[in-house]
Amino acid sequence: MGRLVVIEGLDGAGKRTLAEGLATELARRGRSTTRLAFPRYEQDVHAALVAEALRGGHGDLGDSVHGMAVLYALDRRGAVESLNTALAAHDVVLLDRYVASNAAYGAARLHEDAGGSFVAWVRGLEIDRFGLPRPDLHLLLQVAPEVAAGRAEHRERTETDRERDRFESDDSLQQRCRRVYAQLAAEQWWSPWLVVDGGAEVGGLGGADAARTDLGALTDAVLGV
Ligand SMILES: Nc1ncnc2c1ncn2[C@@H]1O[C@H](COP(=O)(O)OP(=O)(O)OP(=O)(O)O)[C@@H](O)[C@H]1O
Numbered sequence: 001m002g003r004l005v006v007i008e009g010l011d012g013a014g015k016r017t018l019a020e021g022l023a024t025e026l027a028r029r030g031r032s033t034t035r036l037a038f039p040r041y042e043q044d045v046h047a048a049l050v051a052e053a054l055r056g057g058h059g060d061l062g063d064s065v066h067g068m069a070v071l072y073a074l075d076r077r078g079a080v081e082s083l084n085t086a087l088a089a090h091d092v093v094l095l096d097r098y099v100a101s102n103a104a105y106g107a108a109r110l111h112e113d114a115g116g117s118f119v120a121w122v123r124g125l126e127i128d129r130f131g132l133p134r135p136d137l138h139l140l141l142q143v144a145p146e147v148a149a150g151r152a153e154h155r156e157r158t159e160t161d162r163e164r165d166r167f168e169s170d171d172s173l174q175q176r177c178r179r180v181y182a183q184l185a186a187e188q189w190w191s192p193w194l195v196v197d198g199g200a201e202v203g204g205l206g207g208a209d210a211a212r213t214d215l216g217a218l219t220d221a222v223l224g225v
C-alpha cells in the first residue's frame, strides 16, 4: 500500500510547485508517484459547480458555507475508489488539497477556530460518513498571507484562466484561514502534520544546494523514512 500525502496551504502558497518538486525528487529516487488535486474541476460535476459558484454563478450558492463544503466533499467522495486504486499501485499518492481544506476554509469563513462546530461537522461528513482514506501525512506549506497573495497575483499575470476567485481575493479570509491551518497542524488533526516553511523563493526549489537539501529532507518525510 502506498503512502497518502497531502499538501495544504493558502491560495497561492506554492502547493502545486512543491508537489512538482517532490514528484521529481521521488522519481529520481525510483519511487512511483501519482498526483491529484482537489477540487477535480475537469472531472467531477460537483467541482465544476464549485468553480462556477466561486465566480458568482448559481445565485447565492457561493454564500453558503455548508452548501459549498458539501460540493467539495462530494467531489472527494467520487474519488474514493480511484484513490484506493492509486494507493494500491504507487509508492506515493500526492494530493494538492484534501479534507483539511474544507475544514480550514469553512471554519475561517464562519470565523470559527479548529475546535469549533464546523471542523467537527466536516469530520462527521467526510471521514465518518463518506469514509475518505486517511492521509499518512499532511504537509502544511506555511507562508505569510501577503506572500501567498503576491504569488497568486503573479500566477494570474503569467498563466491563462487563473483569475483569482472570491476566496483568493479575500485577504481577511486568508488571514483567518492561516490561523485555522496552524491550529489543525498543532493538534495533528486526523493524521500527522508537518509544517513546511514555504517562504523561500522558488529559485531554491529547483537550484540552490540548501533548498535541495530541504527538498531531500521533505522527501524523506513523505516516504516516512
Ligand atoms: N517558492 C516560491 N517562490 C516564488 N514563487 C513561487 C514559489 N512557489 C510558487 N511560486 C509561484 O507562485 C504562483 C503560485 O504557485 P502555485 O500554483 O504552486 O500555488 P498553489 O498553492 O498551488 O495555488 P492555488 O491553491 O491557488 O492553486 C505560481 O506562479 C508559482 O510559479
Ligand SMILES: Cc1cn([C@H]2C[C@H](O)[C@@H](COP(=O)(O)O)O2)c(=O)[nH]c1=O
Binding pocket: 011, 038, 039, 069, 072, 073, 097, 098, 099, 101, 102, 103, 105, 106, 167, 168
Ligand atoms: C478542496 C477545497 C478547496 N477549498 C477552497 C480553497 C480555495 O480557495 C478554493 C479552490 O481551490 P484551488 O486550490 O484554488 O483550486 O476552494 C475549500 O474550501 N474546500 C475544499 O475542500
